[in-house]
Amino acid sequence: MGRNDSKVLVFLWKIKKDLGHEYTHNDLRNWLWKHLLSGQVVPGYGHAVLRKTDPRYECQREFALKHLPDDEMFKLVEALYKVAPDILIEHGKAKNPWPNVDAHSGVLLQHYGMTEMSFYTVLFGVSRALGCLSQLIWDRGLEVMVRRFEQKLGYRKLGRCMSSIVQITPYFLAAGVLCTLVEAVKLNCEEGRQA
The missing domain is CATH 1.20.58 (Methane Monooxygenase Hydroxylase; Chain G, domain 1)
Structure with missing residues (x-):
């Protein structure tokens, strides 16, 4: 019960800083590979027990698709969801390449004004x-x-x-x-x- 959702937000802000607002899935793939090859992890992905996408993530994603589809941070989370699992599988170190609840929760809290x-x-x-x-x-x-x-x-x-x-x-x-x-x-x- 650490600060994983906060780590995910910092990670997302780093991606936005490096790639800007206009990026393609290919840009994101290249950025993730560079990040992984430098020995770092992708926060918000993997789970100690689950070997599939965290159902809590799926619920939050469904909520976000309905209520904040135009939010920039949500769009980045969604793009990562489409790109990151394949890269993590190919990279080979992740036992579970699927997103967990922390991949989404911080973005939702930020969107609704909980910025601390x-x-x-x-x-x-x-x-x-x-x-x-x-x-x-x-x-x-x-x-x-x-x-x-x-x-x-x-x-x-x-x-x-x-x-x-x-x-x-x-x-x-x-x-x-x-x-x-x-x-x-x-x-x-x-x-x-x-x-």
């Missing part, structure tokens, strides 16, 4: 925490427990101990979100001092 890149990871963390928290609320309301797939015991069989854990867990989640926000503010302040 140091907060992107915070948004990711908060969304995860809220998802867990809502699940805990449902589980508490339905009197079921959060459990691993291999566990067979029900909520009531574990008794008071599990009840206490379920009551305390939202506070741990809230504390985790708060810590993430504090870290992001610290990073943002440090980046401001360095600039």
Whole structure:
């Protein structure tokens, strides 16, 4: 959960700086080859588990095609999507040459005015925490427990101990979100001092 979407944006800005607004797929291919042969990677491509295009990327792409088809950065992401996988396959070092969610998320956030890149990871963390928290609320309301797939015991069989854990867990989640926000503010302040 690093700053991968931010790295993708920096990468895209570098391409735009080098190629300008008017570029062909061939220009992009040549630029990518030069980039790869210099020992660098293409951020936003590859995934530790998936061996196909990340479904979250596909959802974001579908959204962008509908709502921001004329955005310059989206056009560049789209051009990369058409060019990069073949180059990465030919290059031979990538286990997964397909785009992941980070290839698109930063562009969408920028388009809708979220320009503070140091907060992107915070948004990711908060969304995860809220998802867990809502699940805990449902589980508490339905009197079921959060459990691993291999566990067979029900909520009531574990008794008071599990009840206490379920009551305390939202506070741990809230504390985790708060810590993430504090870290992001610290990073943002440090980046401001360095600039």
